[in-house]
Amino acid sequence: MISPAQTAVLARLHLQVTRRLDGLLQGDYLGLLPGPGSEAGESREYRAGDDVRRMDWPVTARTTVPHVRLTEADRELETWLAIDASASLDFGTARMRKWDVALAAAAAMTHLTVRGGNRAGALVCTGDGVRRIPARGGRRGAQSLMHAIAGLEMRPGRADLGELFDGLMRPPRRRGLVVIISDFLGDARSWQRPLSRLAVRHDILAVEIVDPRELELPAVGVIEVADPESGQVHEVDVTERLAGAYAAAAAEQRAEVSGTLRSAGAAHLRLSTDRDWLLDIVNFVAARRHRHNRRAEVR
Template sequence: MERQDARAEVVLNRMQLLITRKLDGLLQGDYLGLLPGPGTEAGESREYRPGDDVRRMDWPVTARTTLPHVRQTVADRELEAWLAVDLSASLDFGTARYLKRDLAVAAAAAVSHLVVRGGNRVGAVVGTGSALTRMPARPGRKDAQGLLRAIAHTPPQPGRADLGALIDMLNRPPRRRGLAVVISDFMTPVAQWARPLRKLGVRHDLLAVEVVDPRELELPNVGVIALVDPETGRMHEVQTADPKLRHRYAHAAAAQRGAIAGALRGANAAHLRLRTDSDWLLDIVRFVAAQRHARTRGTTR
């Protein structure tokens, strides 16, 4: 356990240094966490453009002008953001530069760093196996760093986490509109978490951070390997030299990721994918830049 805590502290310190040095200079201006815009404070109206959120239709202006208009909103200055961080056993896996767990902590650190600027509050719910933990939302960098350390030092536990129950903890008790971020590999069946996620997306600006390892998308040709399910402990030997097996695996993995992406779109969630073989900080910067570009063109996702 001490070794695990020491590693978590090293990883967290390195991530916070990278975020402080690089993220501040690249992501400036009005923001709503990692989703810049739209906030809840009413602004001016403008003509509807394809891709606009129909929930923001300005019906009085539309009736007067006979042209569809949407009500623009101003970025919130006092934002409450909540993170749902899945740290189940399947996140303790990685075959490239990082473990998936490291990327989950990195995503939480990036969101927290951006949110707490300006006195905003950030809280979290963490799921490990059958345990669900709520950490209250507090303002300020010191409290945000304490929150991140609590997340990073959360010990792994055996068993499969209930992602649906974890997401549902952000729906209760009801809160005013804010930012909700779900960080997971979404490996649990889609039917278990799709409905709570849709419910969450109705009230809040929603960001889903999907953490992926390349070996979850395709198998290399390395002969016989022993695969162990970290959540159940079951082991299975696989002959990766079989091209048909590798093809079936890649096809099933693509279908699984397609179902995940479809469920995230159905919840109106912005979708950020972080891979263990990529530069996670650069991926975050590109994502935020794409979101801001989409906002300026009138699209929401």
């Protein structure tokens, strides 16, 4: 159950998402991640740049000319949200907490996908285990999903993203969309392989949630810092030298996350607690649609 205050927040969030997204992005089945679907269509001759994994070998053998199999956009899309709700997201030094941005991103992604018979479900890691919320369709299903996510309680402990990604492989599902929402703190090597396996079967969108103080620290002298996942508290003397080393280490860690996501073929969207998250989502989706349409015109 969620409190009346949380219910009011979700209602305002729904209105904000609906008004701005519907006004700026006209939804269709090219949708959130434009691209080919999984339903088999007609064949055509191979052109430079085509994905060789879509080669139509029977037609190629009959005609002795390389052909590729076209696909049609799926009319029913199943979207799964893989949400990191560990204690590290209960942090924010700008407009809001990282968890507030994560919840808003989940609402926006659900709104963009759960229409026209599409369904959405979620796997949420709260730091001490993974909670599965079954996929449902329609507006009521989307509202029920968001209420279930908002009602979960963060607990101490670090999210095991590898376990979260493996959970989306069981049971096997038809090709769909997986939206990962996390701050991706920790070692990327622990979830690189599970993500690559997941990306073989599904389209992946990774939404990275960051806060400015995670990227750099001001040289303000001695401060007290607490690890929300372990509860440990430390006093740190933030000198100019330490601040520079911290910024370099943070940039290296974020570059590792970006490289790991890119190597798995995942689309990558970064949202920050000090920016307009909804405008960033709109710009991201519009840019991807524009690139997709440009490629289609070239072909």
